[in-house]
Amino acid sequence: MDSRIHVCIVTSNHPVDDVRVYHKFARTFVREGFRVTWIGPDYQFTGSTLCREDGIDFHLFPHVGGKLGRLLAHRRLHRNALTVPDVDVFYAPDPDSAPVAVRLAKRGNSRVIFDIHEMYQSAMVRHWVMGPLARIAGSVVHQQILRTCSQCDLVIGVSRAVLEPFKETVTERLILRSCAPAYFAQGLPADVCHASRDTFTVMHGKVHLSRGTTTVLKALQLARKQLPRLRSIMFDMSSASADDCEREAVRGQAAALQIEDVVDLRASVSLPEMPDILRTCDAGLIAYGRELGTNSLPNRLFEYMAAGLPVIAPEYSTEIYRILHADRCGVTADFENPSSIAAAIVELARDPDRCREMGRKAREAFERRHNWEVEVRPLLNRIRTWISHE
Secondary structure (H helix, E strand, O other), rough: OOOEEEEEEEOOOOOOHHHHHHHHHHHHHHHHOEEEEEEEOOOOOOOOOOOOOOOEEEEEEEEEHHHHHHHHHHHHHHHHHHOOOOOOOOEEOOOHHHHHHHHHHHHHOOEEEEEEOOOOHHHHHHHHOOOHHHHHHHHHHHHHHHHHHHHOOOOOOOOOHHHHHHHHHHEEEOOOOOOOOOHHHOOOOOOOOOOOOOEEEEEEOOOHHHHHHHHHHHHHHHHHOOOOOOOEEEEOOOOOOOOOOHHHHHHHHHOOOOOOOEEEEHHHHHHHHHHHHHOOEEEOOOOOOOHOOOOOHHHHHHHHHHHOOEEEEEEOOOHHHHHHHHHHHHEOOOOHHHHHHHHHHHHHHOOOOHHHHHHHHHHHHHHHHHEEHHHHHHHHHHHHHHHOOO
C-alpha cells in the first residue's frame, strides 16, 4: 500500500498546464513527495508535453468548450473521481469543482481545500450573464460559494480581496499569492535599458481585447510618437485552441493604428520558457481595467519582479500598489486611459537609471519574500499536520 500523502486535484475548467494549478500546486505536491492525482478536462494552453512527465496520475475526460461544456463538466468530474480511492486531500480550484470535492470527501473522510483565485461573483459572472441579470447571478454564485466554503477544511485565496466576501463562513483560511517559482530568478536578471539596446521593450502578456489589449494598443500608438524604437511582446491566448478571430482582431487594430512594427504577437509558450523571454524586456505591463484590476494580484506581477523588470500596473489595484510602494519597484497608470499608460511607458524609457534601479529592487524583493517556494510552505505544513493527527 502506498503510504504517501495522496492529494487529488479536481478541476472542471483548468487545463493540464495551468500556471497556478499545475506549475505551482501540482508540481510542488510532487516535489514534496506526495502522491498526486489530477481529474479534469483534457486540454491545455500550450503544446508542451512537460506536464505529462511529473509522475502525476491524470484521469482526463474530453473537453467541451463554451458555457455548456463548463456546466456539464462537474458531472464528468464526479464520475471520474469516484474511481480514485484512498484520497487524503482534495484540492479544488473552481466554484463548481469544490462542491464535488466536498461530496467525495464525505465518502472517505478526506480533507478539502478550496482555492479561490477569481472574483467569481462579480467580474467573472459578467462574462456569462449580461445586463441587470448579472447582479442576480452574482448573488446566486456568492451564496453558493459561501455554502461551499462552510463545508471545506481550508479555503485559500490568491489575495485578501478574493477571500473577504466569504470570511463569515470560512473556518480556516490562508492567503497564497500566485508568486512565481524561484527558478524565474535563476541566472542574470534582465539587462534593463542597457546601452546596447536600441529598443524599449514592454511585456504585455496574453492578448484579450475585452481585458485591456485594445487600450494598450492605443497607448502604444501614443507612446511611439515619443519613442520611435518601441516594441511590445504579446501572446495568443493559447497555441492549441487559439481564437483566430481574436488574433486577427489584434493584428487588425495594430494595422489600423499603424503600429504593426511595435506589436510582437507570438504563440503562447509554457511557463518554463517565460524567464528567458522576460529577460529581453525593459518593463512589464499589467493591463487590467477596473473590472478586473481593482482586486487583482496576477502571476505576471511576480514573474516581472523575478526577471528584474520594473512594473507598470493599474493605479486602482490595491494589492499590487501595496507591493510596488513597499518595494519601490514600479509605477502606476490608469489602464482605462491610453494617454496615462503611454505616459508611464515614456516616463520609464526616458529615465534608464530609475528603470534599472526599480528592476534591481524588484528582483531583490522577489528573492526575499515573493517567490512560490516561500509562499506555499504554510500550506504544506498544514497538510502534513492534518495527516499526522489522523
